[in-house]
Amino acid sequence: MPILEVKDIRKSFGKLEVLKGVSLSVEPLEVIAVIGPSGSGKSTFLRCLNKLETVDSGSILLDGEYLAENAVYKPEKELRPMLKKMGMVFQQFNLFPHKSVLENIIEAPVCVNGETKTEAIKNAEMLLAEVGLSEKINSYPCELSGGQQQRVAIARALAMKPEIMLFDEPTSALDPELTGEVLKVIKELAQKNMTMIIVTHEMNFAREVANRVVFMDNGNIIADDTPENIFSEAVDTPRIKAFLSKFEG
Amino acid sequence: MFMSVTASLAEGFLMTLKIFALTLLFALPLGLIISFGSMSKITVIKWIVKAFVWIIRGTPLMLQLIIIYYGPGLAGEWARHMSPEQFAAMAAPVRSVVSWFATWNVFDRFVAVMVAFSVNYACYFSEIFRGGIEGIPKGQYEAGFVLGMTKSQVFFKIVLPQVIKRIIPPMSNEIITLVKDTSLARVIAVYEVIWSAQVYIKRGGLIWPLFYTGAFYLIFSGFLTILFGYIEKKLDYYHS
Ligand SMILES: Nc1ncnc2c1ncn2[C@@H]1O[C@H](COP(=O)(O)OP(=O)(O)OP(=O)(O)O)[C@@H](O)[C@H]1O
């Protein structure tokens, strides 16, 4: 059974239709890279999944349960526990600047999941070790580099024990020399069998980590295939060829 | 002489402090509520609140004080002295309002001061809160939301602490202005520190107690300046 099923969702901002009937089914353990030109609706698609944007039509199912059925959302009370199953990492990290690294990570587990503080701290320490930031546990976000902040943001999302992780261009706000450390953490997550949807402009990373690549163009998914097929010379869609050629060299 | 003047000024200054402290107590939470109103998604509420804030901020506190103190009494007088023919000529709903007015009397002086000051300062504070809240990036709300926090958890745990840091400088200016504005209470004969000094002019032609009140204000506002400097420093452990 798919973890996540998206059926024909549409979304407009005013007169601009940004998603024109997008469907996608995500099986457990899949790592899906979403690529495509700027403005094609990748972020909007991701943000529709966890109700940061509401869809105008279509349905979204999580673990076989309707989050939104024909654009009618579950009431807030039932929705919240479902949304928690999806972790999200933003391009701009969005750490809480007034909280230390540890506080950033334990805030939601304690106040949303009702974990005890001891329990949450133990888990946070483990997660920080995994993202290689154990020594920064008491630092504040402003004292960290972008790459370190993004790794904390990943740990913070993981602390809620999500079933699926959504990444919206997790390295686009970083200096080139800092992208590697973040991509490495995401790669390790894939090896630990986390289901993920990753919007990215890092083609090499997509090719290496994803087992499925979705190409979005102008509000539609125009290709959904293995990385081998998408990145092969033989791809016969001119739009994809033109897009990928920009990343060569 | 000096000691007895000090004692009676101190007594007056106690009232000054009382007005100051109670105004903060009421105006800070009320200001927060008003700021929500001025950011409301319901356009009607937003514009009513904005118009109210504009009126309060655009007219002198002294005038508001006088209106609040004398207004209810005047309305009561007017309603009680209305001729029966006049009363009978009015529509039923208007009549019930007028009979309600008839029960009104002059406010207690101190209550009038507290109402005027609290409302006036709440409006100023609301604008400071609004600026602070609107300055928090959308990403902070979104990060809280995707972690499963409720709206109120996001507001009280994520947004408000950051707002407080941002608004400390304008707040401290406004609060120090409040220290000095308390002297306006004397226009409706509330006995505060300046009044207590003027008593000496009337009785024995002594001017210096009036100047001496300045020392009270200076010491208190100096203390507040130091306090806010300390808080600002305390909150300097991060920047966004
Ligand atoms: N909140 C919004 N209000 C109005 N228009 C929006 C909003 N969010 C996105 N858009 C518009 O929707 C279109 C798709 O935006 P989206 O951010 O989903 O693209 P994207 O594929 O993520 O692009 P990029 O690669 O640049 O991040 C763009 O034209 C954008 O200007």
Ligand SMILES: [Mg+2]
């Ligand atoms: Mg985007």
